[in-house]
Amino acid sequence: MTSTAPYPFILDRPFVLDLFAGPGGLDVAGHKLDIPCFGIEWDKSACLTRYAAGLDTLHADVSAVRRDAFESLPPEINVLAGGPPCQTYSVAGHGAGRDALETVKRYIDQLVAGESDEEIDRDLKRFSNDQRTALVLEPLRYAIQATRSPNRGNRPYDVIVLEQVPTVLPVWEHYAKALTNKGLPDGTKYEVVFGVLATERYGVPQTRSRAVLIARRVGLGDPSLPEATHRAYEPKEWNRGNAPVESRTHQPTLYDDSAQKSHEHRASDDEPKKRWRSMGDVLREPVGTHRGRAKPFLVRSNYGSSGNPGRRGVRTDQQPAATVTGRISRSVVFEHLDENVVHEGARFSMNEAGILQSFPPDYPWSGTAQAQQVGNAVPPAFGMHLLSAALGLPAPDIEVLREPWPAATEEQRAKLRSHGCGDADTCTDRCPRAKDQVPPPSSRPRKKMSVE
Template structure:
């Protein structure tokens, strides 16, 4: 595939700091672009996957690193990226973050006005609602901290890339406003960024075999110029109604919508969106794949309504892969259960565009998969932000590099302080929430989840 982005990188050695890094979606994207990255992740399960995948990781609380260990971060980090926990802003969440949007906006403005961190922290403790809501402030706090940390000599991050569910767009718009106006640097100087228009993008428009919307904030230091959002390469999927039954009529109409029409005399035609069947079906490389036709019955509701159970056929893209993806039922063309009758973790990872042999490890793997950034989508976003060419499709189909026990132990020692377990800097259960919104088996459950667990 020819890159839609000009091959004119402006950073000699880009190096990504990935906050709330999860099991590695953005880091896999960086790997595909040959860009090194360091992730910070609270959840031990996600860290197990990252170590197995060979991804440099600090098993740590993002907030604690900012307060206590920022000076230990590599001084040559140039790109700040991440997706703070989204459950409180999500349609599927309890809405605490949406109710607190005005309060969080006030904190954003207080931070750029130079209000002391201790004052901000005290006020955040008094903020009612889900504690994850405040974590959306951390990328901004990291960007400001970089300007005053002696270890960096006042050097700012050259690029900032953030992603979230559409519900957080109002806050990303405020981020864009304050980044454009400038962050407080040394001697009262303002460090200004050029920001692309905050936009909600659809992942299937970038070849992900799944309908998923993410709101992107992309900024560069003003001297690097205004970044351009990633150019779509595929057509978007347009549901024909509130339910996708996989009927012959629906299939025929869906196929008709797949015609790759040119979008301009000098532009490459958009390619058809990628279906579930294309990536999950039996092939010579995947003899364990799914026999077609099949239908996925979603555990989550159609159109965001959990009271409705949608269905999609194998010639359509998947529903948004969530932390409950393993509950999605798989049916044959005649309606009988497929074998296996639930999506497996590797299959869910493939729908997220992780490599088929990605080494999912630790517990709560459904949650890990569901809350990760789809690597293919992340690759488009990073390539656009850094003005890097996209790799060839052959590169994207390569197996994930195997990681030996010695390398895994070395990564764990670097990330946890011990080669075979957690060290003193690792977060304790109950201290914070991971990018997946889970703190492992020790997190107390409430509401419906708790009642189910008691049965």
């Protein structure tokens, strides 16, 4: 463990199933907390990164595993975690998920009412041409499937941890209502807390907001969102040259049978928080193979941060990064030659992009579309806070993420891929096909350009 404080787990032996595991952000967090994780990921390149990092992985479609191979999952798993693909819910996406929120809520009600998977699957095929929208239902479907699994003794998951883009908060709110009031079809109920959190308040050197949900099975105590350890980044305060001030724009909510309860998760006024981490804080000094960026620099991003236009544009090395996305490789970095002259320097390497996501230095990014892998990942520092809060642990020591990550040996990688893909060196017929991973074209009509 990263802390020797006498805080017991609410579970004796936590074991995390990470759905939509990506390149391993939550698994890295679990590793640093001595919590075993098992990830399911269908993108080949993300799996290659996971194998190179030594992470237990199944290269598969989450939905297919639930339907056809659930009994093959380790029966000891008692924590369910997941961040379903966010493209259709994201402000930057086509918006199919946002348009369908009410329909998704209806499916949640049908699932907890015990409607058959076959009926729901047939209906889902008619509901949307972009099946990624329906993937937000998979964590609930896994929770239900656990109670019907002979291999598990029909034992429900004890803890559920979910994260997504802020626009998915209404879905998590409906999850909370369903898990608290109705419960799973077998009668299992949960205590649930959810809200939108700013990751820079948890030591991640970027401004990134995430909608999160933490649920504990009734009898394991009331859950709470993680306490912020750092101050919020306020662009207006920064621009005026003032010290950053604390702010909280989203209030976490705990559901019970009667109403929403507000929970202040801010420290008291006599508990000063650390300043948010800047890009320079994590990139300035050499570590591992990272040579360090000793010169002051500016970053021009073509992408906003958390939908807040005030957080986009140019930032200095003394500020947090804008939201790290799959476009991180397009960000232009300018270095200072002297006080008044700058020139375009080297763009962020994948190692540096990973560090801005709070991955350890030298994390073994592999395969193609590495920038997209980095941008889609759960920031490990944020993941450590989420898992610690979910399991009743104190705030974690995220400084352990500053240690270079040891790559897996060839023997370890081959063993992991043999299990994850069915062969030590290649994918097999049981792996998802690459062509099935391409999202469908937008169903929205394009605006025609007018010619003057």
